[in-house]
Amino acid sequence: MKCFQIASYGAEPRLVSTDRPVPGPGQIGVRILAAGLNFADLLMAQGRYQERPEPPVTLGMELSGVVDAVGAGVDGFDAGDRVAVYSGQGGLAEYGAFPANRAVKIPDAMPFDAAAGLLIAHGTSHLALARRARLSAGETLLVLGAAGGVGLTAVEIGKRMGARVIACARGPQKLAVAKAAGADHLIDSETADITEAVRALGRADVVYDAVGGDQLSAALRAVNPEARILAIGFASGDVPQIPANHLLVKNVDVIGVNWGGYLRFNPDAMTTTFAQLFDWYAAGELNVHISHRFPLAQAAEALETLRARKSTGKIIVTMGD
CATH class of the missing domain: 3.40.50.720 (NAD(P)-binding Rossmann-like Domain)
Incomplete structure (x- = not known):
């Protein structure tokens, strides 16, 4: 499969071929169809993000696609389910294996590009305004x-x-x-x-x-x-x-x-946020504004568009229909 990754921190990300991952216990395998870019992807590539997994690292912190395999011990997901995943890494690829507790099923009518762009940005804002600021x-x-x-x-x-x-x-x-x-x-x-x-x-x-x-x-x-x-x-x-x-x-x-930090100490707060966001989207009360779409082959251009602040809203990288 193809993926967009860095060989070491500070190196230029590039499109490479690698083995397709197999989901382990507690994981689901996903055929990835869309991934959202975030400012944190730039920090990750530079080694300046708060999490520093061992390289090589495939960029892409949020994604959507279709479950194609289920690891041992996973309940609630089956092959064919449409899902969005807060992956932390690995989204800019054709396939990935991710912890099942980072995935959420998405409405049948929701496009994959919208689902890929909803988790981090909307999740951050909802949790910040509703829970932290008590707006x-x-x-x-x-x-x-x-x-x-x-x-x-x-x-x-x-x-x-x-x-x-x-x-x-x-x-x-x-x-x-x-x-x-x-x-x-x-x-x-x-x-x-x-x-x-x-x-x-x-x-x-x-x-x-x-x-x-x-x-x-x-x-x-x-x-x-x-x-x-x-x-x-x-x-x-x-x-x-x-x-x-x-x-x-x-x-x-x-x-x-620190939205992602809730995964470590209170993942239920994120689950509550996702439930509210998907309800609002299904009711037509929430939009996912996408200003740019790029195929995986142009992931470098997508990342440069983010770095140059040329986007308004989300930049989405697509892997297929």
Whole structure:
């Protein structure tokens, strides 16, 4: 089979041929049809991700496809089941073997590309807003990086939860995408003073930050008392240093969100999130915005599109029909 992998950390990923994996105990074998790319794939390739499996490593942290084999001790899955898998690695391949407890069945009417793009970005935003920030209807949510892979899902889910959503993104094109996802107010991070713009809109109760750097510093100066800051990621490359005295003055919470970490200490939280997301999707109340699709043969180009921040929403790599 073909897969897109790194031979060592820091090496350029490349398409190679390797043996098709056989599922072991507790695993399912999947004929992979689509995989979603995430910023964490770039970190994984560079050896900068918090998890560092022994190379060679096949990239691709989320995928969808059809079960084609079931390992010993697995209940609840059969050959032919349509599934999505939070794999952590191995998604950019024609076949894979994955722990069954990382898989979830998907609705019959759900396209494979949508299923591949729903788990990490939507899962992160739902868990962050519902569980970690306890976002309430009527509150104001500020989303930094609102047209990116996770930011766009925060706009959509925040709106679905009844919040007033302020979307902050770079340039009119990305802001238009955020507006279509449900944003009530738009701030152009290229031209606007973020602090003053948010203050003029009545300040924020929750800040969803996947950017870091100066944008978070600006947002912090424009929050209400008892605001919650969600630290999702640092796409700017700048991990902000938050002055504790600023938090003290306004009774502000800073909340870290490591979505994948729940697999280790509370996987039921992820299961609850997936159930809600698939229910919303089946009811037509949730979309998976896909801006780019690439075949597996063009996985390098797909990764470069992600690195250059040319996408709005998800980048999907497809392996077949």
